[in-house]
Amino acid sequence: MGPASGERMTSCRSLAAAVLVCFVGACGSVGPGTVQRDRVEYGDAIAESWKQQTLLNIVKVRYGDFPVFLEVAQVVAGYQIQSTGGVGFSASNASAGTIGQFVAGGNLAAAATYTDRPTLVYSPLTGTDFVKHLMTPIPPAALLFLLQSGYPADYVLGVAVNSMNGVSNESRRGMSRAANPQFTRLADLLRQLQLADGIQVRIVPGKGNADSTLLVFPQTADAAKAANAAEVFKILQLNPKLRAFTVAYGGATGKDSDIGMNTRSMMQIMQELGSAVQVPATDITSGRATQGAVSGQAGETGGPLQVTIATGDAAPPAAYVAVRYHDRWFWIDETDIRSKLTFGFVMLLFAISDTGQKAAAPTLTVPASP
Secondary structure: OOHHHHHHHHHHHHHHHHHHHHHHHHOOOOHHHHHHHHHHHHHHHHHHHHHHHHHHHHHHHHOOOOOOOEEEEEEEOOEEEEEEEEEEEEEEEEOOOOEEEEEEEEEEEEEEEEEEOOEEEEEEOOHHHHHHHHHOOOOHHHHHHHHHOOOOHHHHHHHHEEEEOOEEOOEOOOOOEOOOHHHHHHHHHHHHHHHOOOOEEEEEOOOOOOOEEEEEOOOOOOHHHHHHHHHHHHHHOOOOOOOEEEEEEOOOOOOOOEEEEEEOOHHHHHHHHHOOEOOOHHHHHOOOOOOOOOHHHOOOOOOOOOOOEEEEOOOOOOEEEEEEEOOEEEEEEOOOHHHHHHHHHHHHHHHHOOOOOOOOOOOOOOOOOO
């Protein structure tokens, strides 16, 4: 075998080695590369569907329809790459009786399959979960911790509280009720104290799960803070000699050391927002939809629950969230920052309103590849 034949054999062997390296590389894991992409995309998809589901149920409440929530309980993303390949090579320039021209032959075979098989598990809110998540009032402690986290006191109270020690907030569901001026003043005073570090939240451990939540007004030499705290005590009929007051769900207890906070459930908050949905006048006169809170269907409520939910026959060109119901589109405009903030806050309340242990998600068995 001459030098040329040796060079050809070396070249063929190099080709075979390169093909084998490609197949080995194809068998590497694809999982790590998908995490950054899929985590964001699945998160965006779940968030967008959550917004649409929330808006749809608010619209349905306005139309006297029954709200239905379907949670994404589990997401399992499965990927699989399978590849097979083979390389054959033969070369000769001699036989038993003759020496002839160099002869080389080879074959190459390859096959690959890619499988993307995501599994989504949905869990409807029914029975006990429905009661806990939608019908049970938001725990007062959760609202107080929102204040501690920096959410404006006047905003939190205006959206999620019916009354404090019998002082009533505005209500637009059912028979409309204007806010007691003292409630509006109370919310403003608590906001001022919040900005000046004039209120604190404290948890006092009790027996079992019976912890007590205290709203504390620290002693201060600041005349403005002291005057605001004194006015709060007067509105809520609290003992001005005390600094810490027990906060619990319910109406006024008659004790000057307690604050009864009558909080709203998520169903009540949805009803409040439902009154702001713009609906055709014919839907109201025909009895398909309730009257709502605003004369002329301008779509706005007063107080902190200020949100505009528009409607039309065609899909909006730019919307923060949009849904279709009864052959009409309902949406919140992308440029309406006030409505977007209110809607986002309501979704936050959904997240903290679950007051009980959630039911176990269905068991999902994922087959392992051999």
